[in-house]
Amino acid sequence: MSGIPPPNIAIIGGGIGGAFAAAWLRNASVRHLDVYEASERIGGRTLATQDQDETWATVELGASMGITENRYILEAARSLGLATELRSEVSWRGGGRLAIVGAGRKLAFEEGAWKATTLVRLLSRYGGRTLYRLGQQGSEFIRNFSRIYAAQDDGRAFATVDELLAVGGLHEWPRRSCAEAMAVLFSDAAAPAATELVAGLMRNNYGQDWAPSGALCCFTAIAPLAAGGSAAAIGLVGGWEGLTRGLLQSSSRSRSRRGSAGEDDPAAATIGATRPQLHLSRQVTSVVTQDDGRFVLSFADGSSAARVYDHVVLAAPCPTLPATAEAHDESPNLLRRCAPVPYQHVYVTLVWGWLDPAYFGKSEHAASFNAKFSDVLVADAAGRSVPFLSIGRFDEQHAPPAFPSAAVSAHDSAECARLYAGAHDGAGAIPRWKLFSAHELSPSDLAPLILCHEERLTVRHAWTSPGAYPISRPRNLSSFVLHESVSGGLFLHPSAIEAATSAMEVVAVAARNAALLLVQRLAQIRRANRLRENAELHQKFVEANAARAEADAAPPKSQFPRGETPNAKVGKGECAAGERVQPGE
Ligand SMILES: Cc1cc2nc3c(=O)[nH]c(=O)nc-3n(C[C@H](O)[C@H](O)[C@H](O)COP(=O)(O)OP(=O)(O)OC[C@H]3O[C@@H](n4cnc5c(N)ncnc54)[C@H](O)[C@@H]3O)c2cc1C
Secondary structure (H helix, E strand, O other): OOOOOOOEEEEEOOEHHHHHHHHHOOOOOOOEEEEEOOOOOOEOOOOEOOOOOOOOOOOEOOOOOEEOOOHHHHHHHHHOOOOEEEHHHOOOOOOOEEEEEOHHHOEEEEOOOOHHHHHHHHHHHHOHHHHHHHHHHHHHHHHHHHHHHHHHHOOOOOOEHHHHHHOOOOOOHHHOEHHHHHHHHOOOOOOHHHHHHHHHHHHHHHOOOOOOOEHHHHHHHHHHHHHOHHHOEEEEOOOOHHHHHHHHOOOHHHHHOOOOOOOOOHHHHHOOOOOOEEEOOOOEEEEEEOOOOOEEEEEOOOOOOOEEEOEEEEOOOOOOOOOOOHHHOOOOOHHHHOOOOOEEOEEEEEEEOEEOHHHHOOOOOHHHHHHHEEEEEEOHHHHHHOOOOEEEEOOOOOOOOOOOOOOOOHHHHHHHHHHHHHHHHHHOOOOEEEEEEOOOOOHHHHOOOEEOOOHHHOEEEEEOOOOOEEOOOOOOOOEOEEEEOOOOOEEEOHHHHHHOOOOHHHHHHHHHHHHHHHHHHHHHHHHHHHHHHHHHHHHHHHHHHHHHHHHHHOOOOOOOOOOOOOOOOOOOOOOOOOOOOOOOO
16 A cells, blocks of 8 residues: 555536536545635536525526436436426426527527427428438437447546547547538538528527537537437426536435445545535636646635645636736746637526517517417527527416516506416416527617516626637637646646537536546556555665675674684685585575
């Protein structure tokens, strides 16, 4: 057993990536596993509205959906006892239909009331062959990505994003644009399947135009469609934030499962040998190496003493650091090794009210129009004519208190009163809409779109620091390894994968890769230490033997004066009387 103490590991970032990294490191023999989170809450980009009122369900403001093929997030949820729900089965999504806004804000596509109607509309608008190829490519993407799970189960770890993606044959995709990838599928880049379906999903999932984006990001956006649309989309009851919390914090429930958690159960981190220690409101501002190769972390508040670690995992986007002349310093801040990518700003607005059919060029009654739709996507042709990127429905069984109030604008107060009364007469719940937009939506942006909009009930959240997800472009990707120190210490950046595509499952995969890299490095260091210790022992043994041999060879200290020993006349090779010398003696 090595006399060297087990290492200390720091994880920077208390989002789902940091939580999974801590979880995957559960079995590593680590002395301290510290997770530093800059803000006062864990979860990062998994964030749900807090229950302002017990009767209102939470609504996701950040990541909201996984798909049935997302092995890690679903297994972790299961093992933590967290309930998942299929989007298609929840009651709070209204009629469940999808619409796509096109030119002149008219609906270019509407799902029908019957599956057969929808199919006919899909085939006539987008073409059977195109839809088939799109679905086939999406499914192939999911299958290829799944090959990474098998590699990780075999214990394989990768130093670069390219190497990890190569396992699924996906390594060229980040360098290819979505337009290039789609050109293989559609003979015409202006094909409605691209400019409406792919475009709408890219705006909804990544807030960006599809054509210049990276192909991997584009395929992540269409994967839910290929996986079966809303039938395959999965939410976590109470919000995905609960998964991050569950992975990081120990709970009595997970403790009681001790021993029952399988080898590959990331939730076991909360109950395994190494429980992560969470430090909130601790923003790491610098990581430098000291002479022995260990990493020193410093914090924004200055009041916290610097801490020393053998290995560090940056499970967060690259920080933007003020420019300094420190490049010439003896110990440059290793956070600067991180290659930043620009992030897309996204604004979320949660608003009660009814979508105004007139806004979409419809003359039907608001109640029936609203009863149909749960999702509204934006096609290229709608361009900048709408202020939102997508709209989704998340209503409640219970109306907000005193809704609508006298504050609702005079021009639609009569209509509001009718709609409100209708909702209470069983004509449907009062809809609550979640709008994603690239700019903050003002009350005057909402007024023409939402009937009975009440500003006092509107919830807003801005993803601006650094943003919601990287601006997707074809690009070369960085290494997961930001630095390797003289002592063998690793400074890893699993979030480097986000430059290719960003999703909870992708981040969990990168976190497992970081854990595998670390576990392998710890084993190497232990082996090297054992070899060194063995060599030292061997050296000591040789030296001790040599000393003994020397001592044995030296003439015994005489008790007689020189020349007066009893055998003084006995020469080399001659024995005293009665003695025999054996060979080798
Ligand atoms: C609006 C929106 C919708 C999305 N929808 C989906 C979806 O439906 N499905 C899906 O799979 N994904 C979705 N995503 C993407 C998904 O949220 C991210 O891929 C994932 O949450 C990233 O997790 P992370 O832990 O890597 O980063 P983050 O969640 O950003 O966590 C990083 C954490 O590190 C902290 N931190 C940063 N710097 C420091 C520092 N120097 N010191 C200490 N702490 C630091 C931050 O405060 C943060 O808490 C969505 C994202 C957004 C914003």
